[in-house]
Amino acid sequence: MYPPPATKIKHFGSLRTAAIWAGILGVVQSIIWMGLTITAICAFNCVVYITNDLTYGTMVKTVFFDLYFKGGCKMSPSDYQNYDQTILNTVTTVFDPSQILIWDSVYLGVSVCWLIVSIVLLLWVRKDNPKQTLTAIYTWAFFVAAICCMDIASGVIFGVDYARFNDAALKYNANSVNSGEIYPMAATLIAGGVAAISMMIISFKGFVLWFINFGLLVYLLMRAIRIATDKDGVDTLFNPRKDSNDILTTRPPIRAYEEEKVEIQAYNNAAYLPDTRSVAETIEVNEGAIVRAAHMSMDSNLLDRRFRDLNAFQQYPAPNPQNSRPLRQQSQVPVQETIVVATAGFPQPDYSPQPSPNGILRPHQY
Numbered sequence: 093m094y095p096p097p098a099t100k101i102k103h104f105g106s107l108r109t110a111a112i113w114a115g116i117l118g119v120v121q122s123i124i125w126m127g128l129t130i131t132a133i134c135a136f137n138c139v140v141y142i143t144n145d146l147t148y149g150t151m152v153k154t155v156f157f158d159l160y161f162k163g164g165c166k167m168s169p170s171d172y173q174n175y176d177q178t179i180l181n182t183v184t185t186v187f188d189p190s191q192i193l194i195w196d197s198v199y200l201g202v203s204v205c206w207l208i209v210s211i212v213l214l215l216w217v218r219k220d221n222p223k224q225t226l227t228a229i230y231t232w233a234f235f236v237a238a239i240c241c242m243d244i245a246s247g248v249i250f251g252v253d254y255a256r257f258n259d260a261a262l263k264y265n266a267n268s269v270n271s272g273e274i275y276p277m278a279a280t281l282i283a284g285g286v287a288a289i290s291m292m293i294i295s296f297k298g299f300v301l302w303f304i305n306f307g308l309l310v311y312l313l314m315r316a317i318r319i320a321t322d323k324d325g326v327d328t329l330f331n332p333r334k335d336s337n338d339i340l341t342t343r344p345p346i347r348a349y350e351e352e353k354v355e356i357q358a359y360n361n362a363a364y365l366p367d368t369r370s371v372a373e374t375i376e377v378n379e380g381a382i383v384r385a386a387h388m389s390m391d392s393n394l395l396d397r398r399f400r401d402l403n404a405f406q407q408y409p410a411p412n413p414q415n416s417r418p419l420r421q422q423s424q425v426p427v428q429e430t431i432v433v434a435t436a437g438f439p440q441p442d443y444s445p446q447p448s449p450n451g452i453l454r455p456h457q458y
Contacts, residue, residue, distance in 0.1 A: 104219045107315050111217040114232065114308040118210030121301065122203045128294070129200040135161035136193045138171070146173040148279070155283035159185060160192050160291065180280040183260045185288075186249045199242060206235045222319055229316040236309050243295050243302055250292035257285035 134140050135157060142157045143150045154173065158180075162172075187195065209232040216228035264278035265271070296302050 115214035122207035138165040156287035246295035253288035
């Protein structure tokens with residue numbers, strides 16, 4: 093009679109809030125890392141300017157560029173200062189600049205997809221469309237999971253590079269008091285360690301952002317799984333639904349114009365018979381006239397004493413004990429019934445006038 097209620101998501105506020113945070117952070121972070129990867133690609137092609145003077149202040153920047161971003165191009169001395177790389181080349185990094193270029197290109201593509209799905213997440217998470225909400229969450233979660241995995245891999249790789257530069261720097265003397273020769277260019281190993289640990293921190297997005305992304309990923313995936321596995325036809329939800337205390341959201345809809353089955357209440361009184369809903373023709377008896385007629389009858393003294401008590405006379409007789417007697421079905425057609433209060437054996441009242449003492453009927457005198 094009524095169309096089924098539309099599927100909705102209970103406790104939508106928490107889901108919408110998490111989706112907004114995930115979408116905004118995804119848009120901001122994806123734009124930042126797109127810029128960083130494009131800068132790295134440009135640095136590999138010797139487009140980005142580094143420095144034209146090699147000092148201890150510019151050594152970290154120069155070594156950082158030379159280790160991870162300088163390609164096979166030839167830079168002019170005015171754009172790049174040549175220096176002794178003998179000690180620096182004694183340490184082999186996990187990724188060379190050409191492999192870093194491939195990694196940056198893949199990360200750039202994933203970042204572009206991350207930007208798109210973050211915008212979709214902001215627009216598609218709606219309360220009245222669970223299917224569209226699931227599509228947005230699953231798509232966003234796929235690319236964020238890929239980003240998190242790539243961040244872990246690159247962070248571990250640059251962490252290995254930092255350990256190698258640190259071990260190599262421990263082999264060189266930096267003080268004239270100690271025995272051994274001092275190599276000023278061994279400072280490039282320290283610069284290489286700083287570059288490696290900087291790349292590790294950048295890969296992990298400062299660690300804090302990585303944990304935020306991972307937490308939002310787990311939260312939204314849990315809610316999406318609850319929505320997808322819910323089989324309730326009335327409403328779709330991701331928080332506990334069966335033990336909810338919200339009566340307004342868990343009670344069945346009110347159907348004011350539908351016919352409902354009426355349950356017949358069973359009584360423990362064995363002498364009670366439920367009335368059938370039928371039109372009955374009743375005869376009203378004047379109780380006072382019956383009592384007076386019973387006392388005026390000549391044979392009233394011969395009757396049983398119980399007829400003098402009208403209340404005892406009207407008691408219900410106990411029906412036959414039937415424990416499994418089915419309830420009478422309600423008839424669609426009204427049944428005409430006649431209820432007679434008096435029973436057989438009750439004396440007929442005598443309303444004839446009493447005879448005069450001398451047996452002569454006198455006419456009425458007016």
